[in-house]
Amino acid sequence: MQNYAPRKDERLSISNLLGSPLIQRAFEFINDARQELDDELVRICQTPAPPFKEQARARLVARRFQQIGLGRVRSDEEGNVIAERPGVSSKPRIVVSAHLDTVFPEGTDVSVRREGLRFNAPGISDNACGIVSLIALARALDAGHISTEGTVCFVATVGEEGGGNLRGVRHLFTGGELSSGVDAFISLDGPGLERITHKALGSRRYQVTVKGPGGHSWGDFGIVNPVHALGRAIARFASYPAPLAPRTSYNVGIIEGGSSVNAIPERASMVVDVRSISSLEIDKLETYLRRVVEIAVREENSQRAMSGTTLTFDLEQVGDRPSGETPVDSTIVRAAIESSRVLGVEPRLDCSSTDSNIPISLGVPAITLGVGGMSGNCHSLAEWYEPVGREIGLKRLVLLTAFLAGLVT
Numbered sequence: 001m002q003n004y005a006p007r008k009d010e011r012l013s014i015s016n017l018l019g020s021p022l023i024q025r026a027f028e029f030i031n032d033a034r035q036e037l038d039d040e041l042v043r044i045c046q047t048p049a050p051p052f053k054e055q056a057r058a059r060l061v062a063r064r065f066q067q068i069g070l071g072r073v074r075s076d077e078e079g080n081v082i083a084e085r086p087g088v089s090s091k092p093r094i095v096v097s098a099h100l101d102t103v104f105p106e107g108t109d110v111s112v113r114r115e116g117l118r119f120n121a122p123g124i125s126d127n128a129c130g131i132v133s134l135i136a137l138a139r140a141l142d143a144g145h146i147s148t149e150g151t152v153c154f155v156a157t158v159g160e161e162g163g164g165n166l167r168g169v170r171h172l173f174t175g176g177e178l179s180s181g182v183d184a185f186i187s188l189d190g191p192g193l194e195r196i197t198h199k200a201l202g203s204r205r206y207q208v209t210v211k212g213p214g215g216h217s218w219g220d221f222g223i224v225n226p227v228h229a230l231g232r233a234i235a236r237f238a239s240y241p242a243p244l245a246p247r248t249s250y251n252v253g254i255i256e257g258g259s260s261v262n263a264i265p266e267r268a269s270m271v272v273d274v275r276s277i278s279s280l281e282i283d284k285l286e287t288y289l290r291r292v293v294e295i296a297v298r299e300e301n302s303q304r305a306m307s308g309t310t311l312t313f314d315l316e317q318v319g320d321r322p323s324g325e326t327p328v329d330s331t332i333v334r335a336a337i338e339s340s341r342v343l344g345v346e347p348r349l350d351c352s353s354t355d356s357n358i359p360i361s362l363g364v365p366a367i368t369l370g371v372g373g374m375s376g377n378c379h380s381l382a383e384w385y386e387p388v389g390r391e392i393g394l395k396r397l398v399l400l401t402a403f404l405a406g407l408v409t
């Protein structure tokens with residue numbers, strides 16, 4: 001009977017794993033699978049996954065999970081797809097995930113155009129290539145007849161991008177299927193090999209709306225104007241001295257309001273994005289934002305007091321991504337560094353906003369990795385991906401998963 005129960009100190013080291021014939025067999029699969037992975041990439045990318053409408057791609061991934069023999073394939077209430085590759089026991093429980101959604105709205109042409117090595121299509125690198133590697137990982141483990149001590153969960157999440165506000169992963173970890181008992185979480189997001197994201201870049205988004213009675217630009221001149229007030233608020237907000245360390249940023253990304261050049265608007269609004277490695281800095285910026293809007297509205301109201309009209313405002317939080325950090329000396333980060341190095345990749349520790357924000361903020365060891373390959377023009381219609389070095393990304397993932405889940409020898 002093979003009954004290998006790896007305690008921390010008994011685990012095979014990453015370099016020992018590299019010498020295992022099982023791992024080598026998985027690597028052979030990866031070396032030979034190039035064409036199949038390219039085909040999978042095109043199939044995934046050409047199945048649209050607009051924000052909040054990931055169903056078609058989710059169904060495709062569920063079907064693929066079934067076809068490759070993963071266990072208990074299912075979708076949860078939020079739309080995430082979950083499957084399992086059972087181990088000898090249920091612990092440790094390792095989750096490998098990739099997000100399904102793209103930033104592109106419904107109706108975007110997602111057909112893939114090939115130019116030599118290059119694949120051109122919106123969403124091809126963020127995150128069709130991540131989904132491809134998620135599927136390929138399960139296939140490589142099977143090809144190597146790799147059996148693990150613990151269970152590996154394969155998860156395709158919804159709502160990672162923008163307005164999705166991490167809704168998929170948030171649901172999984174707060175009330176959903178990953179609410180307890182997750183020992184490690186790996187998110188596969190985008191290309192590249194060097195980046196190991198272990199710090200979660202926190203962000204908050206706000207919608208600020210200023211309202212007044214509105215009127216005619218000539219006939220009602222003298223009443224309060226929401227656009228004028230908002231303009232003042234933006235001017236003040238944009239002068240905030242954001243610290244370089246901890247790195248902090250802010251952006252007024254959208255302004256809206258008004259209907260005609262000769263009408264005093266009834267309404268003006270802006271959407272603001274605030275980010276920082278430190279949640280304290282985000283709190284400070286939120287306080288500052290509220291204050292500048294208050295001041296701007298008060299100024300407009302007092303300047304136009306003779307008219308008897310007043311503005312009101314509303315500041316609503318429309319997005320929240322918590323910050324945090326998986327320690328550099330944690331098993332998952334050390335193993336990710338080591339599995340990169342044995343494959344000749346010198347990794348770089350990184351801070352970013354990804355699906356891992358949620359587990360990290362809850363104290364679950366989590367990292368986000370690129371899957372290899374190169375890309376450009378991400379989040380634009382001219383997005384492209386070249387799978388150069390994808391094999392290394394996949395091999396690293398096999399090593400890391402086998403290490404964390406415990407290879408049964």
Ligand SMILES: [Zn+2]
Pocket residue numbers: 099126127160189190
């Ligand atoms: Zn992404």
